């Protein structure tokens with residue numbers, strides 16, 4: 001075992017392919033359904049808003065998919081990202097556990113999101129698309145896509161969840177710096193936005209409806225999603241593949257892998273290559289998906305068909321959901337305020353391969369501050385939830401007296417979230433739990449759809 005703290009790979013070690021875990025899981029028992037006919041979705045149903053290359057990736061049964069040279073060339077701006085051993089944190093927690101973190105905050109946008117934004121912009125440009133429309137929560141995804149569109153010569157139009165638009169003016173400015181246009185959602189620009197005007201704080205579900213509407217009604221515009229879909233999770237698997245190589249340098253292999261979950265993409269990116277190793281090589285790593293207690297999709301949601309957006313324009317997807325019209329409370333981890341989760345991750349949770357865990361926001365910030373004081377990096381509020389779960393695992397290792405290896409995804413830094421840290425220090429952060437009756441009534445409004453197998 002090495003005594004280093006930073007494990008770096010050369011540019012030549014940027015992965016040449018993405019890992020498609022779906023090939024190992026077999027054909028999905030519950031295909032996505034057309035929102036109107038409720039028949040299984042065909043490629044032609046998605047063609048108005050996605051390029052064919054991404055539609056093919058969405059349903060691919062190939063175990064690996066080659067990363068185009070043009071995409072790898074852009075990845076070289078920040079990849080491979082560093083893997084750190086958190087030795088100071090281990091000492092502070094007084095744990096025998098070895099804690100490693102993969103740091104995705106070194107990308108120009110400050111998070112893992114450009115890993116897929118770059119790929120999506122590339123494939124759209126190849127197929128002659130002029131503009132991409134999208135939603136963004138905290139602004140991480142919108143800024144990543146604006147950057148990627150700029151690099152591939154596309155226009156970018158972003159619908160930003162109202163509460164984040166107000167809380168995070170600098171993320172708006174980043175989108176504009178990279179040439180994108182940003183609107184506060186719900187907006188007056190779309191039917192979907194006008195129909196949701198009373199939800200002034202907005203939600204990812206509403207912003208998605210607005211962006212899908214713009215893409216579907218403009219010939220030269222496609223839609224781009226920053227999480228949830230198979231092709232998005234696929235593009236993020238560069239994270240896990242690099243981590244495997246870096247842990248080899250450290251002479252270790254994880255007993256536990258932890259990630260936070262909004263729609264599931266950074267978790268999938270880190271975990272899926274390791275889950276494949278569990279399935280193929282008889283490894284027995286545990287996987288923990290940390291979500292906010294205020295938006296408890298995996299821990300308290302229903303496993304059902306539901307729309308990906310509020311208005312009901314997207315396909316019906318088999319997933320854990322809080323109901324497509326659920327408007328999560330305005331917690332500071334804007335990127336985790338989504339009513340659903342990736343169908344692939346939902347299936348893994350259902351099968352018991354991934355353990356979900358709900359984390360309260362004050363506990364997340366407390367952990368993030370302790371982490372920053374040991375390791376220096378100020379985490380985004382989203383990965384703060386993963387850090388809280390890591391603390392619990394480190395404590396469990398201490399109680400068991402075992403040198404467990406814990407790996408987590410530090411999916412982004414918190415430099416644009418300092419108002420949330422100020423609120424935490426001022427004692428103004430609330431722990432908002434979703435009341436049982438509110439959950440029940442949101443689930444009552446789930447669409448009529450076939451039961452899941």
Ligand SMILES: Cc1ncc(COP(=O)(O)O)c(C=O)c1O
Nearest residue numbers: 140227262263264265266335412
């Ligand atoms: C830094 C960061 N981490 C995590 C997330 C959650 O998204 P996902 O579950 O797709 O990784 C976001 C979403 O915006 C984010 O910005």
